[in-house]
Structure formats: C-alpha cells, structure tokens
Amino acid sequence: MATVEVEKKVLARNDLVAEKNREKWKAGGAFSINLISSPGAGKTTLLEKTLIALAGRVTVAVIEGDVATENDADRIRAVGVPAEAVVTGGACHLDASMTARAYSSLEKRLSSPPALLVIENVGNLVCPAAYDLGEDEKVVLLSVTEGEDKPLKYPAVFAAAQVCVVTKADLLPHLDFDFGKMTDSILSINPGIKIFTLSARTGEGMDAWVEYLAARAGGRAS
Amino acid sequence: MEIVELALDALKDCQTPPRVGALHLKVGRWSGVEPATLSFALEVVCHDTPLEGAKPVIEMVEPAFECRDCGKTFEPSDRFDLCPHCGGPPGRMTAGDEFMLTSIDVED
Numbered sequence: 001m002a003t004v005e006v007e008k009k010v011l012a013r014n015d016l017v018a019e020k021n022r023e024k025w026k027a028g029g030a031f032s033i034n035l036i037s038s039p040g041a042g043k044t045t046l047l048e049k050t051l052i053a054l055a056g057r058v059t060v061a062v063i064e065g066d067v068a069t070e071n072d073a074d075r076i077r078a079v080g081v082p083a084e085a086v087v088t089g090g091a092c093h094l095d096a097s098m099t100a101r102a103y104s105s106l107e108k109r110l111s112s113p114p115a116l117l118v119i120e121n122v123g124n125l126v127c128p129a130a131y132d133l134g135e136d137e138k139v140v141l142l143s144v145t146e147g148e149d150k151p152l153k154y155p156a157v158f159a160a161a162q163v164c165v166v167t168k169a170d171l172l173p174h175l176d177f178d179f180g181k182m183t184d185s186i187l188s189i190n191p192g193i194k195i196f197t198l199s200a201r202t203g204e205g206m207d208a209w210v211e212y213l214a215a216r217a218g219g220r221a222s
Numbered sequence: 223m224e225i226v227e228l229a230l231d232a233l234k235d236c237q238t239p240p241r242v243g244a245l246h247l248k249v250g251r252w253s254g255v256e257p258a259t260l261s262f263a264l265e266v267v268c269h270d271t272p273l274e275g276a277k278p279v280i281e282m283v284e285p286a287f288e289c290r291d292c293g294k295t296f297e298p299s300d301r302f303d304l305c306p307h308c309g310g311p312p313g314r315m316t317a318g319d320e321f322m323l324t325s326i327d328v329e330d
Contacts, residue, residue: 001243001328001330002329002330003327003328004232004233004236004325004327004328005325006228006232006322006323006325006326007322007323007325008228008322008323009320009321009322010224010225010247010321010323011224013224013227014224126254127254129254130253152302156254188311189301191290
C-alpha cells in the first residue's frame with residue numbers, strides 16, 4: 001500500500017473562485033455584500049426598501065438565491081434594479097461558482113459595473129457561513145421574532161459576519177423581547193460587529209443602514 | 223463531489239489507474255461536517271468512479287481558540303468558554319474548523 005499526499009481543503013476550489021469574484025468585483029469598483037438569514041427574517045423586504053432609498057444615489061445590481069421560484073428576483077426588478085436569479089433546485093446555500101455564473105449573466109445587461117452588488121443568499125443560518133462568495137462583507141439579519149439567544153445557537157454565522165441587521169423592530173411592542181440580552185449575545189460572539197436595528201415596514205432606523213451602504217459604495221450616482 | 227474531484231486530480235499522475243484503499247480526511251469538530259453523514263455521502267458519490275470501495279478514514283480535530291486578551295491558545299468545551307490562563311474571551315479559532323482531504327492509500 002502506498003500513500004499519495006493531498007493536503008488540500010475540500011472547499012479550496014470554492015475559495016479560489018471566490019477570490020476571482022472578489023478581484024473582478026473590486027476591479028469594477030463595487031462594494032459587495034452577502035445577505036444571510038433564516039428564511040423569513042426579512043431580507044427581500046429590507047432590500048426592496050433599501051434600493052428605493054438608494055435610487056439615484058448608488059448603482060446597484062442584485063443576485064438572488066432561492067431553492068425554488070424567481071419571486072424575490074421579480075420583486076427586486078419591480079423596484080427598478082437589475083437582478084439575476086439563482087434557483088438552486090435543492091442546494092441550501094449559494095457557492096462561489098453559482099455566484100460567478102450569475103454575475104457573468106448579470107453584467108451583460110449592465111452598462112457599467114455597479115457601485116453596490118448585493119447577493120441575497122438562500123434563507124439558511126448554517127451553511128452560508130462556510131461558503132465564501134467573494135463578498136466584501138457578510139451581513140446577517142436577525143428578526144426580533146427569532147429570540148434573543150439566536151446568535152448563541154448559530155455562532156458560526158454571527159462570528160463570520162461584519163454587520164448584523166436586527167429587523168421587524170416595529171413588532172417589539174407585541175413581544176417579550178430583551179433587547180439588551182440580544183445585543184449581549186451578538187457581541188459576545190463578535191465584539192467588532194456593527195449592529196443596525198430597523199423596521200423596513202415603518203422606516204424606523206432605515207436611514208443609518210442606508211447611509212452606511214451609500215458610504216461604503218462611494219455614493220456613485222446612477 | 224469535491225472530494226472525488228480532489229482525489230482523482232491527485233491520482234492523475236499514477237501510471238495505471240490505482241485501486242484506492244482509503245481516503246484520509248481531517249474534519250474539525252466545529253466545521254459543521256458530520257462524520258457519519260460524510261461517510262455515507264462519500265459511499266454514494268464514489269460509486270461508479272475509480273474511488274469505488276475506498277474507505278473514508280476520518281480524523282477529528284478538536285477546537286482551539288486564541289484568547290482575545292492574552293493571546294494564548296486554549297481548548298474549549300463549548301464556544302463561550304473563557305481563557306483558563308487569564309479569564310479573557312475566546313477570539314480567533316485556531317483549530318476545529320478544518321475540512322481537508324489529507325492523503326489517499328493506494329494499492330501497489
């Protein structure tokens with residue numbers, strides 16, 4: 001019996017493609033984010049309202065990941081932003097290759113590279129943490145209905161993210177939700193993470209989040 | 223599937239297609255990869271490939287953190303254990319999230 005040494009990470013190929021994505025998007029001047037959350041935390045609604053607020057200030061393009069349907073991509077297109085749907089058919093997360101293919105298809109429809117590229121991942125708080133897509137920042141959403149200790153139960157994604165957006169803040173009067181406990185649980189895993197608390201529905205807290213993105217994307221007008 | 227691709231790539235320079243005895247993998251305890259699920263999945267994806275029949279040999283790697291305060295490495299029992307040296311909070315994970323194909327045993 002002979003031994004062939006390999007010593008390769010199983011996700012090495014994904015990481016290589018992610019780096020190529022990263023270089024390509026940076027070369028085009030884009031700031032890119034990977035939106036991650038449980039299903040139903042409000043990614044698409046937040047994105048719709050964010051894109052309306054950024055209209056005329058920042059050029060945006062969106063890659064939408066879902067197991068089935070192009071419903072979310074349709075909602076983004078309805079607010080006037082180019083979107084490419086990735087229907088995985090079963091995979092519970094996007095990977096770098098799927099994202100690369102989607103971007104290649106999307107850029108054919110753009111007159112110039114976007115200032116902000118948003119990748120809305122498949123609703124899942126586990127697997128997306130492990131797959132680098134080439135983004136500048138991972139943004140994890142946590143809705144107030146999910147419980148204060150959600151970050152402690154899903155530490156990998158909160159540790160990997162640079163930003164946490166707490167959504168559906170308009171529901172707080174109807175919940176027994178300990179805001180301090182939630183913040184403590186997020187910061188215990190990732191003390192450097194930036195936290196935004198908002199309601200996409202009422203607009204409360206949206207300004208800070210929108211201005212953050214506008215600043216990161218350089219405020220380039222469409 | 224990636225493991226099959228990596229293994230076939232590593233074996234492409236062999237003069238005759240070898241019979242593969244074992245696939246050695248390193249899996250971190252907190253990588254999110256479950257050894258039993260991995261073994262089952264490998265059996266399925268290796269079917270009808272030159273790797274059919276290869277036995278997965280999985281070495282689990284225990285997690286370790288670098289203390290955010292004193293910088294020393296320690297082995298926690300859960301993600302929120304404090305540093306036993308100085309009581310500081312856990313920082314960077316230095317071990318425990320690996321997922322690697324380390325080597326392949328081939329029959330001469």
